[in-house]
Every structure is written in C-alpha cells, then in structure tokens.
Amino acid sequence: MYSDLELDALREIGNIGAGNAATALSMMLSKKITIKVPQVKIISFNDVSELLGGPEKLVVGIFLRISGDIDGNILIVISEEDAYALAKTLLNNNRDINRDFSEMEESALAELGNIIGSSYVTALSELTKLYLKISVPSIAFDMAGAIVSFPLSLYGYLGDTAFLIETEFVEGLAGIKLHYLMIPDDKSLKQLLKAIGVSTFESDNSRRNGGI
Amino acid sequence: MSLIIRVGMAEYKAARSPATLVTLGLGSCVGVVLYDRVKKIGGLAHVMLPDSRLSSQKDFNPGKFADTAIDALLQDMLKLGANRKSDIISKIAGGAQMFKMKAESSVMQIGKRNVEAVKAKLNELDIKIVAEDVEGNYGRTIEFFCETGELTIKTIGHGVRIL
DSSP states (O other), rough: OOOHHHHHHHHHHHHHHHHHHHHHHHHHHHSSSEEOOOOEEEHHHHHHHHHOOOOOOOOEEEEEEEEEEOEEEEEEEEHHHHHHHHHHHTTOOOTTSSSOOOOOHHHHHHHHHHHHEEEEEEEHHHHHOOEEEEEEOOEEEEEEHHHHHHHHHGGGGTTTTTEEEEEEETTTTOOEEEEEEEOOTTTTHHHHHHHOOOOOOOOOGGGGGTTT | OOOEOOOTTOOOEEEETTTTEEEEEEEESSSEEETTTTTEEEEEEEEEOOOGGGGSSOOOOOBBHHHHHHHHHHHHHHHOOOOTTTEEEEEEEEEEOOHHHHHHHEEEEEHHHHHHHHHHHHHTTTTTTEEEEEEEOOEEEEETTTTEEEEEEEEEESSSSEE
C-alpha cells in the first residue's frame, strides 16, 4: 500500500520529531536520553497491545490529539514500574512504590507527555510547513489494551490494520522506557506525505508503466 | 476441564458449555455477550465501531462493527444449535472513554457511540439486555461462562463485578 520511499520519509519524520522531543525531555529531567530508531508499523489491532506488553499489562498512557492541517493522535505508554520511577525523578521525592499516583504525580507525568508531544509536533510542523496544534495532555492508568483502543478504533473504518510511527525514549541510568506512538488519522497520512513531497498519486500512471 | 477461548479486537466467537469466552483489556470497544440459556450456548463479540456503513472497504470483517458483528455472532450460535425462539438474552460491557478531553467532539466519544449502536442493534433483533456495565473511564477484562451464564468483569481500581 505504501512505497519504500513513502515509508522512509515517514520514518525520517519520526526521527526528526523524536530527536527534538528527546532534547526537550533530557532538559526536563537533566538526564541523558537515547532514542531508538523510529519504525513505521502496519500491524493488526491485536498486535499493537502485544507490542506494549499484552492487553492486560498495567501502563500509564498519556494522550494528545493533533489537529490543524492534519489530524492524529500521540500516545505515550510507560510501564507501571517505569512510571513510578519517573514520577520519583520528576518530583524528586522518596515515594512508596506501592502507593497509587498522587494528583501531583499525575500532572507531572502529563506535563512530561506535553513536553515530548509538543516538541515532536513542533519539529514536524517546521519540517512540513503544516499548521499543527496539539491538545492538552490527558492521562490514564489502566490496561494497555484499553489504553490503545481509542486511537486504534478509528482505523477500523479503513481496514484491519493500524498505522503507527513508533519510537522509544530510554533514560540513561535507570533505563526508564517511554514508548511513543504517533498515530495519524487515516486521511491525514496522504496529506503528510504530500507535504513532504513524496506522495505517489494513483493518477500518476507513468510509474506503474515501467517508469521509475 | 473447561476450555478458554480468547476473543481479540474485532473478533467474535460462539461456543458451547463448558467453554469460557474471554476478552482482555476492553477500552472504548464493547463486549457483547449473547446467550441461549436453555442450550447453554454463548457468544462474545468484541465490537470496535458503531456503524458498518461508514467502512471504506467493501469486503470488511463483520466483527468490527456493532451492526454486523451481532448478526454474524447470532448466525454462528444458531449453527451451533442455539434456538432463536428460546429466548436468547444479552449482556454487554465496555464502551469507556479512556481519556478525558476538553473538546468533547463525537469522535472522542466513540465508546458511548459504540454502546448506543449495540443497544439499537439488539433492540432491532428483539434481544433483551439483562445486564450491562458500560461507559465510565476505565478498562475492563471480561469472562463469560457458558455453563452458568455469568459474566465476570475485572477492572484496575474499580473492583470486580459479576453480571
């Protein structure tokens, strides 16, 4: 469905966004952050929750909605243990590991999601010259399957697979991992490709007839 | 020994007693149970979206949509020997809104719309909903026991319920 050229371009978008987000995250935490090479994944709905440790795995999800010239969703997923460790780093306290998240910790994690998402989208907007805005972050602490269901379900109208640009941020010492998923809305994918000048149009038959 | 059958996103499965039908981590999706109490034949559909007419594919998987999934599940149960006239009942769970957003557009409220579409379809088929645990802002793991007709709902921090 997508050419190698298109997939490469989307990966590169992911790379630039993630690079910018990692810098911002590193400043916020005063820690070294590494990023995994972004991947473009076209996988079945059930495989998405497997990717995050299984549908019943307890995770923190931070959700941000992108709107403007293109629409989409950003979902940052952090395992329960890593989210506790992150909350501790952010608030610099000695938290009891068995305690639920306090309101303060939830808003600190949401703010972290906001910083990652905003810097990712800013880079995306600069690169593509598209007008993009981002919603306030929303946070949930629940089963991975339930967390991913909403951003994925809209894909159901289009087919049986989800399209995501995925990367992972890893904090240096403690090895805290943040799973970052950018899930463009179905219609926005073509627009995104067009904005970076690599869209292969259906009307362009020259390519199919032994062209490039 | 009872058999445990897992029903993934956009899937639907029918089974006889003593099987148990399970769906893990329901969020905005709705788990629809149909049950023939006399023959102890049960079915579970994991519905993602309300309306198949909005599908851009012609040849789509019926398990995805409320209207088509319930029809398909009922057909599978009839094939297993369920009796349409023997009072098939329904129990439903799920349809949560996991993330609170400032702008409550209808796109965001997909869980609620799924629940409404499931109810409309069951009503159209004249299948009574005897129990429900829907909406809210949390995920659910559900297990349906074909032997007893019980639906167990497990949550994180919102307890366990048996319908």
